[in-house]
Amino acid sequence: MFSQRHLLDIESLSREDIVTVLDLAERFREISERPIKKVPTLRGKTVVNLFMEPSTRTRSSFEVAEKRMSADSLNFSASGSATKKGETLLDTVRNLQAMAPDFIVIRHAYAGAPHFIARHVDAAVINAGDGAHAHPTQALLDCATIREHKGPLDGLEIAIVGDIAHSRVARSDIFAFTKLGANVRLSGPRTMIPRHVEALGVRVEPTVEAALEGADVVMTLRIQAERQGGLCLFPSTREYARTFGINHQRLALAKPDAIVMHPGPINRGVEMTPEVADSERSVILSQVTHGVAVRMAVLFLLAGSPPVE
Amino acid sequence: MALTEIRELMDGAAIARVLRRMAHEIIEREQGTDDLVLVGIYSGGVYLAGRLAKHIGEIEGREPPRGAVDITLYRDDLFEGLPRPVIGKTELPFRLAHKKVVLVDDVCFTGRTVRAALDALNDYGRPHRVRLAVLVDRGLRELPIQPDYVGLRVETDVDQSVKVRLVEKGEQDRVVLFRKEPDARGEG
Numbered sequence: 156m157f158s159q160r161h162l163l164d165i166e167s168l169s170r171e172d173i174v175t176v177l178d179l180a181e182r183f184r185e186i187s188e189r190p191i192k193k194v195p196t197l198r199g200k201t202v203v204n205l206f207m208e209p210s211t212r213t214r215s216s217f218e219v220a221e222k223r224m225s226a227d228s229l230n231f232s233a234s235g236s237a238t239k240k241g242e243t244l245l246d247t248v249r250n251l252q253a254m255a256p257d258f259i260v261i262r263h264a265y266a267g268a269p270h271f272i273a274r275h276v277d278a279a280v281i282n283a284g285d286g287a288h289a290h291p292t293q294a295l296l297d298c299a300t301i302r303e304h305k306g307p308l309d310g311l312e313i314a315i316v317g318d319i320a321h322s323r324v325a326r327s328d329i330f331a332f333t334k335l336g337a338n339v340r341l342s343g344p345r346t347m348i349p350r351h352v353e354a355l356g357v358r359v360e361p362t363v364e365a366a367l368e369g370a371d372v373v374m375t376l377r378i379q380a381e382r383q384g385g386l387c388l389f390p391s392t393r394e395y396a397r398t399f400g401i402n403h404q405r406l407a408l409a410k411p412d413a414i415v416m417h418p419g420p421i422n423r424g425v426e427m428t429p430e431v432a433d434s435e436r437s438v439i440l441s442q443v444t445h446g447v448a449v450r451m452a453v454l455f456l457l458a459g460s461p462p463v464e
Numbered sequence: 465m466a467l468t469e470i471r472e473l474m475d476g477a478a479i480a481r482v483l484r485r486m487a488h489e490i491i492e493r494e495q496g497t498d499d500l501v502l503v504g505i506y507s508g509g510v511y512l513a514g515r516l517a518k519h520i521g522e523i524e525g526r527e528p529p530r531g532a533v534d535i536t537l538y539r540d541d542l543f544e545g546l547p548r549p550v551i552g553k554t555e556l557p558f559r560l561a562h563k564k565v566v567l568v569d570d571v572c573f574t575g576r577t578v579r580a581a582l583d584a585l586n587d588y589g590r591p592h593r594v595r596l597a598v599l600v601d602r603g604l605r606e607l608p609i610q611p612d613y614v615g616l617r618v619e620t621d622v623d624q625s626v627k628v629r630l631v632e633k634g635e636q637d638r639v640v641l642f643r644k645e646p647d648a649r650g651e652g
Contacts, residue, residue, distance in 0.1 A: 190589060
């Protein structure tokens with residue numbers, strides 16, 4: 156069963172909710188392999204994709220998912236929208252609401268924007284990334300990818316390496332992985348590890364080597380320069396690559412069948428070497444495939460929600 | 465949903481006899497097993513397709529390939545308050561083009577399930593033709609759909625329910641007619 160009306164973050168999901176999405180996504184993957192890659196399930200439903208922050212991967216993944224479910228979608232982006240002309244988010248949303256959409260998929264630079272919108276519309280709101288807060292569909296697709304390659308997450312050792320503090324992916328991943336019973340270790344420059352992050356049930360390792368030791372999964376994250384507010388949190392990308400970049404020597408510390416993941420966009424030679432990114436250990440493209448299926452599953456589950464009273 | 469048993473329509477032996485007869489009918493009408501495939505509708509139909517394929521194999525010496533379709537995503541009442549469904553795995557491990565498809569379901573009632581299954585098949589290819597085999601035809605159609613191979617025809621009312629219990633589902637082989645409570649809704 157799925158208990159949610161919106162998908163705003165991973166914290167509000169139960170373990171059962173997450174497993175429901177993953178099971179369904181497993182079925183939905185097959186739809187993308189058919190001669191006619193479309194089911195009529197969401198015929199007549201309207202989705203607004205409101206992307207107030209640049210995105211290629213996530214937006215196109217949502218669009219493909221919407222099309223494969225036969226929903227009608229329309230796209231708003233920050234550059235082309237009235238926001239540039241001074242409209243507030245609430246006014247934008249009220250105008251969208253007047254068009255009676257069934258779903259609003261929103262990406263916004265400010266944390267909490269999707270939650271704010273959810274309070275003002277009848278549509279089901281899906282958070283496609285809000286500031287440094289949450290990116291729930293990314294976490295769900297990461298879980299789906301891990302489950303395909305490694306089986307259930309219970310007891311798996313997962314290392315998350317990079318800019319934890321500014322990464323909404325890291326935050327959502329941590330909640331999802333720990334809810335599914337995995338052990339999570341973090342590594343990155345001290346300036347990019349939030350204080351008291353251990354309270355989330357994760358371990359902070361002193362070195363990237365310690366984090367990789369015996370890991371089943373290595374999740375690498377991009378340096379979120381745009382969210383660091385101009386602060387100088389590390390000396391240079393070259394030094395970062397030397398100290399934290401994943402190369403074959405470091406990867407050898409992980410389990411022999413460990414997989415390497417990245418939410419994209421990847422900076423080759425920084426978060427990982429091109430050799431690692433292109434090796435058979437890398438499941439980065441498999442993440443993209445799972446992304447479409449997971450988003451189809453989320454749309455399906457939220458479509459059945461009862462309307463607000 | 466509360467169900468009160470009215471009577472047993474078939475026991476295990478009757479089901480076995482009926483399926484053997486249907487297997488013979490299918491071979492006769494489809495003229496052997498060339499290009500023949502059986503596609504079961506989740507979940508009862510999948511098990512029955514398996515049993516029919518086995519019988520056909522015993523008679524003809526060659527078992528026809530089998531597939532399965534889940535029609536959840538093609539339902540016309542998907543978001544009308546039914547409990548959120550679990551989706552079975554659609555598996556059609558062959559190309560549908562030029563195949564003689566026999567769709568298999570346990571009970572034929574309103575015809576809406578079959579309509580949805582035909583839509584689903586259409587997304588996988590264009591078969592030569594599709595025929596329909598059901599263990600029980602309980603009447604009360606809401607669409608112009610009729611089965612070609614029928615195990616048992618039985619007159620029923622809308623407030624009744626026909627359940628096909630199968631060993632494959634962890635039950636004893638039986639077909640039972642029930643009366644539904646007035647407030648309950650469900651499918652046959």
